[in-house]
Amino acid sequence: MSVFTHGLRVRNGPHAVRALVELLSSMRFAIALLTVICIASIIGTVLKQHEPINNYINQFGPFWAEVFRAARLDSIYSAWWFLLILAFLVISTSLCIARNTPRIVADLKNYKEGVRAQSLRAFGQRAETVLDEAPEGAARRIGQLLVGGGWKVKLQQREGEGWMVAARAGGAHKLGYIAAHSAIVLVCLGGLLDGDLIVRAQTWFNGKSVYTGGGLIADVPPQHRLSPNNPTFRGNILVPEGGQGSVAILNQADGVLLQELPFSIELKKFIVDYYATGMPKLFASEVVLHDRETGQQVPARIEVNHPASYKGIEIYQSSFDDGGSSVKLKAVPMGASAKSFELEGVIGNSAEITNGTDRLTLEYTALRVINVENFGDAGALSSGADVRKVDLQSNIESRLGAANKTNKPKVLRNIGPSIGYKLRDAAGQAREYQNYMVPVDTGDGQPVFLLGMRERPEEPFRYLRVPADEQGSMDGFVRMRTALADADTRSRAVERYIARAIDPAKPELAQQLRVSAGRALALFAGTERAKADAKSSGGWQAIAEFMEANVPEAERERAGAVLVRILNDVLYELLNLSREKASLSALPADDKTQTFLTQAVLALSDSYFYPAPVAMMLTDFKQVQASAFQVARAPGKNIVYLGCLLLIVGIFAMLYVRERRLWVWLARDADGAGTAATMAFSVNRKTIDSDREFERLKDRLLTLRKDSAS
Numbered sequence: 001m002s003v004f005t006h007g008l009r010v011r012n013g014p015h016a017v018r019a020l021v022e023l024l025s026s027m028r029f030a031i032a033l034l035t036v037i038c039i040a041s042i043i044g045t046v047l048k049q050h051e052p053i054n055n056y057i058n059q060f061g062p063f064w065a066e067v068f069r070a071a072r073l074d075s076i077y078s079a080w081w082f083l084l085i086l087a088f089l090v091i092s093t094s095l096c097i098a099r100n101t102p103r104i105v106a107d108l109k110n111y112k113e114g115v116r117a118q119s120l121r122a123f124g125q126r127a128e129t130v131l132d133e134a135p136e137g138a139a140r141r142i143g144q145l146l147v148g149g150g151w152k153v154k155l156q157q158r159e160g161e162g163w164m165v166a167a168r169a170g171g172a173h174k175l176g177y178i179a180a181h182s183a184i185v186l187v188c189l190g191g192l193l194d195g196d197l198i199v200r201a202q203t204w205f206n207g208k209s210v211y212t213g214g215g216l217i218a219d220v221p222p223q224h225r226l227s228p229n230n231p232t233f234r235g236n237i238l239v240p241e242g243g244q245g246s247v248a249i250l251n252q253a254d255g256v257l258l259q260e261l262p263f264s265i266e267l268k269k270f271i272v273d274y275y276a277t278g279m280p281k282l283f284a285s286e287v288v289l290h291d292r293e294t295g296q297q298v299p300a301r302i303e304v305n306h307p308a309s310y311k312g313i314e315i316y317q318s319s320f321d322d323g324g325s326s327v328k329l330k331a332v333p334m335g336a337s338a339k340s341f342e343l344e345g346v347i348g349n350s351a352e353i354t355n356g357t358d359r360l361t362l363e364y365t366a367l368r369v370i371n372v373e374n375f376g377d378a379g380a381l382s383s384g385a386d387v388r389k390v391d392l393q394s395n396i397e398s399r400l401g402a403a404n405k406t407n408k409p410k411v412l413r414n415i416g417p418s419i420g421y422k423l424r425d426a427a428g429q430a431r432e433y434q435n436y437m438v439p440v441d442t443g444d445g446q447p448v449f450l451l452g453m454r455e456r457p458e459e460p461f462r463y464l465r466v467p468a469d470e471q472g473s474m475d476g477f478v479r480m481r482t483a484l485a486d487a488d489t490r491s492r493a494v495e496r497y498i499a500r501a502i503d504p505a506k507p508e509l510a511q512q513l514r515v516s517a518g519r520a521l522a523l524f525a526g527t528e529r530a531k532a533d534a535k536s537s538g539g540w541q542a543i544a545e546f547m548e549a550n551v552p553e554a555e556r557e558r559a560g561a562v563l564v565r566i567l568n569d570v571l572y573e574l575l576n577l578s579r580e581k582a583s584l585s586a587l588p589a590d591d592k593t594q595t596f597l598t599q600a601v602l603a604l605s606d607s608y609f610y611p612a613p614v615a616m617m618l619t620d621f622k623q624v625q626a627s628a629f630q631v632a633r634a635p636g637k638n639i640v641y642l643g644c645l646l647l648i649v650g651i652f653a654m655l656y657v658r659e660r661r662l663w664v665w666l667a668r669d670a671d672g673a674g675t676a677a678t679m680a681f682s683v684n685r686k687t688i689d690s691d692r693e694f695e696r697l698k699d700r701l702l703t704l705r706k707d708s709a710s
Contacts, residue, residue: 024088025095033089034184037082044076050251058456075253078196086195090188097181104174111154113166117665123680125694129702131675135666138675139163142664142701151662162667162675169660173684176653179646186643193636198232199250199257210255217247220258226250228262228292232633235259239267239287240323240626246292248631261631262311264290270320270625274370276412283320285627302629316630322347323626325367327419331614332474333481338613340478353614359426362616366420369623371436372412415440415450419618431611434461437618439468446595448603449474451615464606464615467599474617476579477600480571483578484525484604493574494518501569513566520567521574526608539605543567571601659684660693664701677702 023029048055051074056065072079120126131138136157142165143153151167158164202208211224225247226233235248246264250257266288273282284303289310291298300308300315307316325347331340343362345351350363416438424430432454439447447468452461469476483489494517502510522528523546526538543563551559575597576586587593661682669676679702683690 021095024092025099026092027096030089030092030096033085033092036085037089040076040082040085043073047073047076049077050075055457058458069253072253078200078253080200083192083195083197086188086192090185090192093181093184093188097178097185101178104178108171108174111152111166111168112661112663113154113156113164115164115166115663117161117164117667117678120663120665120678120680123682124686125681125683125691127679127698127702129677130669131666131677131702133675135163135668135675138666138677139165139664142666143167145701146662162665165662165664165666167662169662170657170684171659172653173657173659176650176657178650180650180654183643183645183647183650186639186646190636190640190643193639194232194234194632194634196252199226199230202226202230203257208257210252210257212255217258224256225258225260228260230259230633232635233259234630234632234634236318237261237265237629237631238321238323238626239265239629240624241267241270242624243267243323243626244290259631261292261313263292263313265315265629266290267627270627272320272625274372276372280320283317283627285317285629287315287627289315302627313631313633316632317627318630319628321626321628322367323624324348325621325623325625327364327367327618327622328620329419329616330619332478332617333613334607334610334615335613340614342619358613360612361422361424363422363424363430364419365422365432366434367618367621367623368418368420370414371416371418372414373440417618417621419616419621421616423612431455432457432461433612433616435615435617439472444595445592446599447472448599449617451610453611464603464610465599466603467596469596475582476575476596477603479578479582480575480600481604481607483574483581484521484571487527489574489577490521490525491518493570493577494521496573496577497566497570500573516563517566517570520563521570524567524571524605537608539608541605541608568597568601572597575600658687658690660690662697 047068053065053069056068056074060068068074072081076082133141139155139157143155146153146165146167151169152171153165153167156164156166203210207223208226209223211220213220233248233250235250237245237248239245244264244266246261248259248261250259267285268288269286271282271284271286272280275281282303284301287300287302287308289298289300289308290296291311298310300310302308302315302317304317307314309315326344327347328342328344330342331338331353333340343351343353345362345364347364347367350361353360353362415436418434418436420432420434422430422432434452436450439449441447442465448465449468451464451466453464454461466474466477468474483493494514497517498510498514502513504510519528520543523542524538524540526542529542543560547556547560547563572589572593579586587596663680665678666675668674679698681690681694681697
């Protein structure tokens with residue numbers, strides 16, 4: 001039997017209808033649809049699905065984001081055109097099966113025993129011999145041997161001519177065609193049943209509509225809610241510890257639909273375990289399912305790949321999130337005019353803060369209790385360069401880097417809790433921040449607080465490293481920052497430096513040094529600009545701009561080294577003055593103090609690039625975790641499983657089962673003393689195995705001698 005690529009050819013009816021039927025039922029049309037589905041599936045795998053539009057804008061730009069949204073590439077598997085292609089593929093493949101199945105069944109029943117005896121000599125694999133038995137006896141003997149070998153046999157007696165033995169084996173090869181094509185139909189039907197088609201039909205014909213607003217779930221009107229008897233859906237539900245949830249969210253392209261469940265999920269306990277890398281190793285949920293009709297309570301444990309099932313609905317452990325943890329924050333001033341204050345909030349909420357005339361919205365986004373970072377290259381985590389040997393250009397370019405940069409073997413360490421938040425201005429623009437609660441020793445002996453910031457979600461965090469004082473707090477840095485902003489304190493620091501560095505007998509040298517040190521400190525503090533159009537408001541960048549504007553290029557290296565050393569010594573005096581105001585003893589001029597001072601000076605310079613007046617530091621928290629469940633009623637699941645089974649069976653049958661046919665013509669020889677036997681063998685794929693099988697059949701059926709085979 002040949003499998004035709006053309007479709008059903010209808011004899012009657014309009015030409016357009018006949019052409020359409022022929023197209024839909026043709027194999028080439030089905031293959032074209034299958035190719036389009038494969039390409040769409042590749043796009044759906046590469047392009048993240050159901051992401052907010054802003055994520056696509058940030059990653060691909062506004063033009064392509066609009067193209068993706070218009071073509072529904074951000075939700076391919078629920079797009080109308082994808083479902084339409086699936087429906088046409090079901091129709092086309094079904095018609096292909098309907099067209100070819102009768103031929104296949106008829107061919108399986110046909111032994112082709114009517115083949116002419118002369119035609120057997122035209123086969124490529126054939127043999128002839130003379131048997132010492134009657135034709136009828138030889139036919140029955142050969143037939144029994146073939147039946148014993150698993151062949152299906154039919155004997156035909158031709159009056160006055162002889163006997164034809166027709167046999168066939170491997171008919172499952174043709175059944176594999178039906179099984180494989182039926183599998184495509186079943187998988188597509190299962191996809192249509194478990195997709196958004198039925199949900200969309202309810203929005204088209206049942207008065208339901210997509211909800212695009214906000215607020216509490218309880219306040220959403222009934223026209224946006226689907227019945228608990230909805231035959232198929234797939235949604236998500238977030239349940240905090242100690243709380244319950246009975247409404248799932250079904251994400252749609254232009255909003256959401258709410259799916260009422262016939263039960264509520266109560267999360268008793270959330271369990272999470274981590275690998276050494278900080279990646280979750282196990283997260284599971286101890287839940288109680290409350291039946292809304294009977295009040296029955298069913299305890300269950302839900303893990304990844306181990307869902308719970310109740311009333312035909314599967315409950316999967318999808319992820320976990322914050323369930324409304326409460327946090328206490330302290331605002332650390334990063335600018336001269338900022339003030340310190342404390343506030344409390346809940347993850348997921350927001351608060352209004354102000355710094356005089358500027359109003360910002362503080363959005364609490366994440367509390368992470370465990371943060372595992374790689375400390376294999378401690379130098380990559382620290383900006384602890386000695387200010388007396390600093391290269392201004394490279395230092396400024398490299399100081400705000402990722403906290404986990406490394407090219408050395410990994411040394412993983414948990415560095416404690418962190419708070420994530422956003423600061424949104426009046427124009428709606430937001431920056432994202434991540435600050436660690438406790439100081440981290442990055443390898444140089446000076447613990448630092450890591451204050452992370454990024455402009456866009458796809459960017460890595462860049463970290464400002466603020467040194468911790470002897471009390472393990474940021475107070476030492478804040479005092480020094482405040483002292484640097486005060487003109488009187490700066491003057492006193494310069495005078496202390498002059499008194500320590502210059503002989504009183506050289507007043508003219510003291511005056512020159514006083515002017516140079518005061519100018520450098522004012523530039524570093526940002527109270528004086530190197531030039532009118534200076535880009536920096538302070539720090540080492542301001543010093544670099546001053547040297548570029550006032551020092552010849554040939555003398556910059558030497559002058560820079562002298563200026564950095566002077567500034568370092570003046571800042572040491574400024575540090576001790578800030579401690580005196582706090583009634584603390586002065587720090588000795590030892591290596592430990594120098595390490596702290598080096599990091600503090602770099603952090604002060606970095607703070608001029610910090611795009612917020614304050615940094616919110618976590619002081620206390622009460623964690624409340626939540627489980628994200630995926631709930632699904634999937635009637636097409638078993639259909640898809642059956643389709644997959646048929647696909648495996650069909651492909652195996654088509655690839656590994658060889659269809660074979662055998663004919664043996666038996667007639668009296670010319671002398672009438674024996675039986676002339678002619679055997680022909682046919683196989684759909686000629687291989688070495690088929691050649692060996694033919695040789696075995698010759699030896700078994702015809703008991704051939706080597707000199708009698710042809």
